[in-house]
Amino acid sequence: MKNDQKKNMKSNTRSEKKSKLQLLHQYYTYTGFYKFLGLSIKKALPPILLFIAALLFVNYFVINVNDVLLYVTENYSDYVVFxxxxxxxxxxxxxxxxxxxxxxDKATTPILYLSILALLSYIGGIISYFIGKSITKIPAMHDYLEIKMAKHIKNTRKWGGFLIIVGALLPIPFSMTSIAAGMIKYSFIGYLLFGLLRFVRFYLYAIAIFSLL
Structure with missing residues (x-):
């Protein structure tokens, strides 16, 4: 009897988990999250391909990109660039x-410099989050951004963490997503966790960019 009860409890837990996932899936379907995600990926691809094409064009027909990057590295302090x-x-x-x-990629230790950039981007996002949070206390600024970032704020209210994930990974200004998260007072701990995907974005993009240069 005890074994049967345990089995029933396990099956009930699984069905509950499954139903929650199904409900979540339905919610994101009805609210248009998947459609938004698909459109975001479609919008993200052209800028990436355009950047790569422009980089190759400039490198082969205008000026050697490596020389430009080396010039910046040699003539500008790392602190200034950062x-x-x-x-x-x-x-x-x-x-x-x-x-x-x-x-x-032109630094003496590329991975270290890339990691510093990813960390600065992550911290910059946190600053943007608190900018969004503090803006709500300034009526004029709040009203202006409510109109200027209406779509971002609306989507963040609907999808929360998933939109932060999209902002962290895709070529959408992460700062804007962070400001919107702050304005709606999204959970700071949740924001910090989802924002960590910013590091993934930098390392993935580096694989593509480093191989081109």
């Missing part, structure tokens, strides 16, 4: 991270 990158990642992500990933 500072520019950190500022960009903290405020709307205006400069594509791929440029800095390519720069890290």
């Amino acid at each position: 500072a520019v990158f950190f500022a960009s990642e903290s405020f709307l992500g205006l400069v594509p991270p791929e440029i800095f990933i390519a720069w890290s």
Whole structure:
């Protein structure tokens, strides 16, 4: 009897887990998350391919990219480059991270420099999160960003962590996703955990960029 009860309890637990997953799947289907994810990937691919094509074109027909990166490495302090990158990642992500990933390949220790860039991007995202959180206390700024980032905020409210994952991995400005997460007061611990995928993005992109240069 006890064995039967245990088996029934296990099967009930499995069915509960399955039903929760099914409900979650239904929710993301009905709210259009999968459609959004597909569109995001489609939008992400052209910029990546365009960047690679532009990099190859410039390298073979305009100027040797390696020479440019070496010039930057030799004439600008690493701290200056890191500072520019950190500022960009903290405020709307205006400069594509791929440029800095390519720069890290010319460093004496590429993996270390790449890891520093990934860490700075992660910390920059945290700063953006708190910017979003503090903006809610300034009515004028809050109202402006509510309109400016309406779609981002709406999607973050609907999908939360999954949207942070998309922002961390795809070429969508991670800073904007982080600001939106802060504005809706998304769980900070959850944000930190999902944001760790930022490191994955940098290492994956580095594999492609390092092989081209």
